[in-house]
Amino acid sequence: MSTHIKVTSNNSNKGTIKVAFATNDDSNIDAHFGSAKKFHVYDIGSENYELFSIIHIESKDTDKTVALLDGVDIVYFINIGPTAAAKIINSGIFPIKYKEIVGIEEELEKLMKMLGSNPPPFIKKIVEKKAA
Secondary structure, three states, rough: OOOOOOOOOOOOOOOOOEEEEEEOOOOOOEHHHHHHOOOEEEEEOOOOEEEEEEEEEEOOOHHHHHHHOOOOOEEEEEEEOOOHHHHHOOOOOEEEEOOOOOEHHHHHHHHHHHOOOOOOOOHHHHHHHHHH
């Protein structure tokens, strides 16, 4: 069983993206997709970011985890298996894999600045799709 803690969000700005970070320690992207204890989900815009929800994973079931990430645009993790990667991509979520542990706050700052300047094509596509 998994639990989903939702945080009330005031971030209704257009141009925001919803990003999930696989974490075991609550402050770093430090988990393999399939063994993450939780995902911290943020709404990120060009001027701010805000915690949207924390998804606690209590069973290793890829289909359930992907379903819990419904509505997320991008998910970050340390590693992922090929089957889970295919399921993430097929659900419309863009996967980003890091080879080493990275701080969530550091990545949030980078994404916020990127949205405010010249985001890469895949992020522009996400923003345009959400605005339509």
